[in-house]
Each structure stands twice: as structure tokens, then as C-alpha cells.
Amino acid sequence: MKPDTAPSSVTPAEGLWVEGELVRDLMRTQRNTQSLGLLLVPVLLAMLWQDVPKAGLLSWALFTTTIAAVRFAVLRMYLRDVENAGAEAHIAFLHRWWPVWPASSVAWGLSTLLFFDRVPLQDQFVCWLALAGLAMFASVTLSSHLATMRLCLDALAVSALAAMAWRMGVELRLAGPVQHWWIVILLLVFWQVLRLTGLRQHLTLRKNYELQYRNNQLIDSLTRQTQAALDAVEIKNRFLASAAHDIRQPVHALGLYADWLGSEPEMVHEIAPKIVDATKAVNTLFDSLFDLARLDSGKIRLTIEPMRLDKLLHDLELQYRPLAEAKGLAFRVHAVPGTVTSDPILLQRIVGNLISNAVKYTHRGGVLVAARATSRGPRIEIWDTGVGIPAEHQREVFREFFKVPGHAGTEDGFGLGLYIVARLCHILGHPLDLSSRPGRGTVFRLLVTPTDAAQAIYRAASAVDRLRQGRLDPVGQLSVERRGAGVQAPQQPAPQA
Structure with missing residues (x-):
């Protein structure tokens, strides 16, 4: 079964994450769905026991509970091996085990063979109500994964319609009461309504997960930018501390030389070169600062x-x-x-x-x-x-x-x-x-x-x-290459080129 197709505006990474979360959401609902289905099996057995052949009724019950047991086994495998894995593992797991969901729907759809036009109307009504409840529950709990939901609804509706067609066309040869046709029409309308409802529910869930993904990306981006800003502040603080220290030395030297020159002007020839050197040091430091400021x-x-x-x-x-x-x-x-x-x-x-x-x-x-x-x-x-x-x-x-x-x-x-x-x-x-x-x-x-x-x-x-x-x-x-041990710098002053 192929994953749902993501909208074209969604990036591949986002589409994969969203698809994985939709599968995760689908699997979270399965225990409740299975429990409801198993509870309805004894209800139908008790209701139909007096009016339906025991062999057919027990065969249906055995088939339905077997499928339910398989689904429980699949759920345990999921909880053990896949629940904490990534999106790709979730998608692969569903791709491997998807047939168990429509198989369960087929089992319930075939229950129509047991009660349709075979038991009193009040019992038929209760059975139809049970099937309608399962179908609505499936459209809600399976809507997180659109393909799975559609397969289950289609399997349930097609198997029920096939059972009704067998009763109306083969056994009654189209001589049954007219309300049979009304039931078929109602079933077809109900089927399409559930498909449409499930689609809308799915689109809402998908949009929510897409929004969640983008919010997470935005939070990560803001976190990185905040950390980068904090790092920049720390770097600039270290820079200012270093600048203050490095500039203070030549400036302090200039002050000392100026005081010395003021007290002993006859030493101008000795002090002047030192003042020039200190001035050059300050200029060099400021040149570096200006270069850095222009680059930044x-x-x-x-x-x-x-x-x-x-x-x-x-x-x-x-x-x-x-x-x-x-x-x-x-x-x-x-x-x-x-x-x-x-x-x-x-x-x-x-x-x-x-x-x-x-x-x-x-x-x-x-x-x-x-x-x-x-x-x-x-x-x-x-x-x-x-x-x-x-x-x-x-x-x-x-x-x-x-x-x-x-x-x-x-x-x-x-x-x-x-x-x-x-x-x-x-x-x-x-x-x-x-x-x-x-x-x-x-x-x-x-x-x-x-x-x-x-x-x-x-x-x-x-x-x-x-x-x-x-x-x-x-x-x-830069294409900066390190050859720390590969090239020997010259020992003698300035080798000839």
C-alpha cells in the first residue's frame, strides 16, 4: 500500500515526517477499535442464535475473532519493534501489514449474510446499527491514514452489498420486498458520506501535523539563531576585553614616553623612535579592527x-x-x-x-x-x-x-x-x-x-x-590544506626561487 501523496509545496523531509506521524496516530487508535469489534461479536451471537443456522454463525464468529487476533498480534509487534522508531520504519510497517485492516472489514461485511432478510426486523435493525457504528468508528479512527480508511470502508460496503445481492438476486430472484432496494440505496449513500467525512478528517489531521512540523522547524531555527546571537555576544565580549588589553599596552607606553620627553627633552633622539614604534603598534591594531568591521x-x-x-x-x-x-x-x-x-x-x-x-x-x-x-x-x-x-x-x-x-x-x-x-x-x-x-x-x-x-x-x-x-x-x-609534515620550510635565510 503506497503512502498518501503529500502536497507539492511540502518538502520531502516534511512529507516523510508527516506521513510517519499519521501512521503513528493510526496505530495509537487500534487497541480501542479492536476492543469494540470483539465486544460486538458476542452481542450478534446472542441476538442471532435462535434464528440463524449455528454452523454459519459460529464460522463467522471464528473468522472474525481470528482476524481480530491477527490484528492484536500486529499491534504487539508494532509496540515492540516500531513504536519508537522513525518515520520510515512506521511507513514500512504499515506497508507490510495493511491487509489485516480490510480483512477485518470483510469479516464484518459478510455478517450481512446472517441477518439480512433472515431474522425479525427489530433484530435486523440492531445488526445494521452495529455495522453503521463500526463504519463510523472506522472513518474516525482510521482517517489519519487515508488509504487505510478507504480500504476498510470499501471492503465493508462491498462485502455487505455482495451479501445483499446474493440474497436479493440469487435466493429471492429479485422478488423480495421493495424496502430491500431502499436499504441498498441508504447503504450506498452512507458509504459515500463516510468516505467524505473521513477525507475531511484526514486533511485536518495532515494540516495539523504539517503545522506542527513547521513550528518545530521554526523553534529549532530560532533556538539556533538565539544561540548564535549569544555566541556572538560572548565572542564580542572577549574581543573587547582583548582589545582593551592589547591597546592599553602601546597607549600606556606612549604616555610614559611623553612624560619622559617632557621631563628630559634632551633625550628626544632616544625617545622619538620609541614613540614612533608605539604609534605604529596602535595603528596596526586599529587597521585590524577596521578591516574586521568592514568585513562583518x-x-x-x-x-x-x-x-x-x-x-x-x-x-x-x-x-x-x-x-x-x-x-x-x-x-x-x-x-x-x-x-x-x-x-x-x-x-x-x-x-x-x-x-x-x-x-x-x-x-x-x-x-x-x-x-x-x-x-x-x-x-x-x-x-x-x-x-x-x-x-x-x-x-x-x-x-x-x-x-x-x-x-x-x-x-x-x-x-x-x-x-x-x-x-x-x-x-x-x-x-x-x-x-x-x-x-x-x-x-x-x-x-x-x-x-x-x-x-x-x-x-x-x-x-x-x-x-x-x-x-x-x-x-x-578556503581551500586551506595542511601539510604539517610534508614540506620543510627553509633553514637558511631566503632560499633562491
Whole structure:
């Protein structure tokens, strides 16, 4: 027996759940239905005992109680194996055992052979009243599953009409009283009324379960959104606490240097560089904050155009070489001529953040920035001989506010640099690959595939939507590959490209 067909507007998952609940509702009513049917068997036996051949009456009673016993056995199997299972198990169970319901209806319909035009009218009336009560009870209790209800009503009506046709056509040869035909007409009308009533009852139940499913989905969605909002508040609280701590250090240093300079102006040449360094630290922190705010608000502006890759790297060299040499690090740049299609400002921000990290976490050796031509397109590589990133943290470093435990230098930032890199790489469509070994160094490889402006705008907007829903995973958006043990970063300063 096939499940009821769900409306076209219902999703497959919703249709399956609703169908399972309708079957569950059907099975919940079966014990009461069976009990009522069994109670009526001795009533009919007592009423017809004096007027009906005993063999036929007992045969009917045996057949009816056997079917009832089978239904009770099916109900016990359901309670034992299926009651707590999912929708698919409920539907499969009904599909396997559906014949027992119309079989019971046939047994009761055949009782018409025992009393129709064979017993006094008052006994016939009581028997017809019992059948009508069973039929109405079936239309109500079985209406949760439309196909089952229709099969039972049809089996009951057709078997009763067949018994009446045998009596009227074969045994009486259509010579019976005219009220026989009125009974047939009333039976046909009653049959159709019950089918229509059962259909309306079924549609009401189905709508209720569909509404319940959608309410549950809405509650789950609201729960997830509420949790996402609470998580966002917690993250922002941690962020504000971290920001206050990180900004306080250089600002406090600026205050001390200013007081020192006021009391000892002759030391201006010694104090001025320290003030400049503290100011740069504050500017760097605020740059990260502004980048994060633009990404989270979706107000980032994209200008996709061709640009010279070698010029980009040489501009960055002018910016970061003094920082590297001030730490005693070798800084080399090797760039092949060529053009790439991307946003010049954002691409410079990505590569600049990666170079800044390389310089920050390298204490001896050097940094190499190289551009290479590959079969997939130009690729920018940033090599360093720094502290490296342990394998268990190589995904986490791209998450918001994450700082590798025990890394010297992490106290100087928010843990936003690589998070912003991940977000920008996703927007521009530039896959990023990370390889690192603790104590040996790290290499980032950025494949500068041509950026499609429309796709970039769509990715930026969708990232903001997922952020608001608490589902943004910058690592999942990137093609970030971990090769913690596969590639060895250079030991010597800046290997030749």
C-alpha cells in the first residue's frame, strides 16, 4: 500500500515526517477499535442464535475473532519493534501489514449474510446499527491514514452489498420486498458520506501535523539563531576585553614616553623612535579592527582589475624590508613579470598580512617572498624560518581571535591577521595553502586565480549572511590544506626561487 501523496509545496523531509506521524496516530487508535469489534461479536451471537443456522454463525464468529487476533498480534509487534522508531520504519510497517485492516472489514461485511432478510426486523435493525457504528468508528479512527480508511470502508460496503445481492438476486430472484432496494440505496449513500467525512478528517489531521512540523522547524531555527546571537555576544565580549588589553599596552607606553620627553627633552633622539614604534603598534591594531568591521558589515568595496604582480611585491618589499632588517633578518623578493586579475588593495592586504606574520614570528634566518608561474596560474609564496605552527593549530590560526599558545609575539595583536586573510581569500577566490613545521618555519602559497567581480560580490554578501546566522567558517570557505609534515620550510635565510 503506497503512502498518501503529500502536497507539492511540502518538502520531502516534511512529507516523510508527516506521513510517519499519521501512521503513528493510526496505530495509537487500534487497541480501542479492536476492543469494540470483539465486544460486538458476542452481542450478534446472542441476538442471532435462535434464528440463524449455528454452523454459519459460529464460522463467522471464528473468522472474525481470528482476524481480530491477527490484528492484536500486529499491534504487539508494532509496540515492540516500531513504536519508537522513525518515520520510515512506521511507513514500512504499515506497508507490510495493511491487509489485516480490510480483512477485518470483510469479516464484518459478510455478517450481512446472517441477518439480512433472515431474522425479525427489530433484530435486523440492531445488526445494521452495529455495522453503521463500526463504519463510523472506522472513518474516525482510521482517517489519519487515508488509504487505510478507504480500504476498510470499501471492503465493508462491498462485502455487505455482495451479501445483499446474493440474497436479493440469487435466493429471492429479485422478488423480495421493495424496502430491500431502499436499504441498498441508504447503504450506498452512507458509504459515500463516510468516505467524505473521513477525507475531511484526514486533511485536518495532515494540516495539523504539517503545522506542527513547521513550528518545530521554526523553534529549532530560532533556538539556533538565539544561540548564535549569544555566541556572538560572548565572542564580542572577549574581543573587547582583548582589545582593551592589547591597546592599553602601546597607549600606556606612549604616555610614559611623553612624560619622559617632557621631563628630559634632551633625550628626544632616544625617545622619538620609541614613540614612533608605539604609534605604529596602535595603528596596526586599529587597521585590524577596521578591516574586521568592514568585513562583518558587508561594506567592503571591490575593484577588480588587472595589475602587475611584480610591482605589487616590490611595493611590499619597500614597506617590510626595513622591519625585517631591523630584526637582523634577510629579506628577499623574487617576482616573475606578469599580470593578475584581482582587487589591488585587498590582494596587497592579504600578502602584506602574511609577510608581516612571517617577519613577526621569525627571530633568525630570513623571509622570502616569491611569485612563480604554475599550470594553474601565478602563485605567491611567503617563506620564513620562524617558529612554525604545530599541526593541531594549523586550522585554528585562521579563526577569529585565535593565538597559538606559547608563540612569542602573540601578545602584540588580536589574533585577527590570518582570520582577515582567510575572509579576503574567500571573497577574491584565491586558494591558500599552508605548510609548516614547528621550529623549522612556515610557507604560505597563494594561488592568484582570476577574480570574477560578480562572484566576489556574491561571496562577500553570503559570508555576511552566514556570519549573522552564526554559520561562518572561514577555514571551510578556503581551500586551506595542511601539510604539517610534508614540506620543510627553509633553514637558511631566503632560499633562491
